[in-house]
Amino acid sequence: MKLNSILEQPLVYKLFSTLVGAQNSQSVFVNQYVRPVEGMRILDIGCGPGNILDHLPQMDYFGFDFNPFYIESATRRYGHRGQFFCQRVSEAQVFLEQPESFDIVLAIGILHHLEDVEAIRLFEISKRALKKGGRLATFDGCYVDGQSSATKYLLSRDRGQFVRDEKGYADLAKSRFDEVRVSIRHDLLHIPYTHIIMECVK
Numbered sequence: 001m002k003l004n005s006i007l008e009q010p011l012v013y014k015l016f017s018t019l020v021g022a023q024n025s026q027s028v029f030v031n032q033y034v035r036p037v038e039g040m041r042i043l044d045i046g047c048g049p050g051n052i053l054d055h056l057p058q059m060d061y062f063g064f065d066f067n068p069f070y071i072e073s074a075t076r077r078y079g080h081r082g083q084f085f086c087q088r089v090s091e092a093q094v095f096l097e098q099p100e101s102f103d104i105v106l107a108i109g110i111l112h113h114l115e116d117v118e119a120i121r122l123f124e125i126s127k128r129a130l131k132k133g134g135r136l137a138t139f140d141g142c143y144v145d146g147q148s149s150a151t152k153y154l155l156s157r158d159r160g161q162f163v164r165d166e167k168g169y170a171d172l173a174k175s176r177f178d179e180v181r182v183s184i185r186h187d188l189l190h191i192p193y194t195h196i197i198m199e200c201v202k
Contacts, residue, residue: 022051022189023054024188024189025139025188025189025195026051026052026054026055026108027055028185028188029108029137029139029188029197030052030055030056031055033137033139033183033197033199034056034104034106034137036056036057036059036104037057037103038057038058038059039058039059039060040059040060040103040104041059041060041062041101041102041103041104042056042059042060042061042062042102042103042104042105042106043062043063043102043104043105043106043126043129044061044062044063044064044105044106044108045064045089045105045106045107045110045122045125045126046064046065046089046107046108046109046110046113047063047064047065047070047074047084047106047108048065048067048070048074048108048109049070049073049074049077050063050070050073050074050077050078050081050082050084052106052108053078053081053082058081059082060082061081061082061083062082062083062084062085063082063083063084063085064084064085064086064087065084065086065087066086066087066088067086068086071084071085071086089110089114089118089121089122089125099128099129100128100129100130100131100132101129101131102129102130102131102134103130103131103134103135104130104134104135104136104137105126105129105130105134105135105136105137106136106137106138107122107126107136107137107138107139108138108139109139109140109141109160110122110138110140111138111140111162111164111169111172112140112141112158112160112161112162112163112164113159113160113161113162114162115162116162116172119162119172120172120175120176123136123172123173123175123176123177123200124176126176126200127176127177127200127202130202131202132202133201133202134201134202135199135200135201135202136173136177136198136199136200136202137197137198137199137200138169138173138196138197138198138200139195139196139197140160140163140164140169140195140196141155141158141160141163141193141194141195141196142155142163142164142165142166142169142184142194142195142196143155143163143164143165143166143194144165144166144184144194147194148192150192151186151192151193151194154191154192154193155193155194166182166184166196169182169196169198170182170198173198173200176200177200177201177202178201179200179201180198180199180200180201181198181199181200181201182196182197182198183196183197183198183199184196184197185197
């Protein structure tokens with residue numbers, strides 16, 4: 001069985017995430033960039049098995065992912081904290097029946113899995129879903145100048161086939177959002193890795 005297939009199993013995914021230090025990276029992402037407040041309404045695009053809820057206060061949470069195993073696991077473990085749906089980004093119209101109703105949209109580790117057209121669709125959905133002043137926060141692996149060969153190798157072996165450089169991600173975001181704040185981090189995992197975090201403000 002290939003690594004990609006193995007990581008589609010929620011328990012294996014959680015173990016791998018723990019080994020590389022994903023709990024710390026999620027905590028930093030939430031505390032420094034998402035900055036949630038109890039009672040906010042949040043939409044999590046590509047929510048996986050819902051582990052981000054370990055770092056969020058009580059919120060009106062909606063998560064969706066196209067992997068049915070992740071959604072089953074998320075519903076079992078966090079069903080009392082939110083609602084979960086098995087859908088792709090392009091099928092997310094169900095969340096837009098009440099546009100401009102979310103304070104925060106999350107896209108954690110999802111953009112590097114999407115080719116440009118579907119990535120732009122994610123930004124369109126996010127902008128429509130957000131209230132005025134609301135924010136989309138994204139988190140992905142990223143190529144930058146001066147990276148070590150180990151970092152470049154690990155990025156090249158990522159399950160996502162569309163790992164971009166900083167400009168590649170930022171240009172996609174700016175095609176739909178006027179205000180995009182970009183942060184580059186090299187210190188969020190136990191392995192050599194570079195992340196780009198974007199805050200896109202409506």
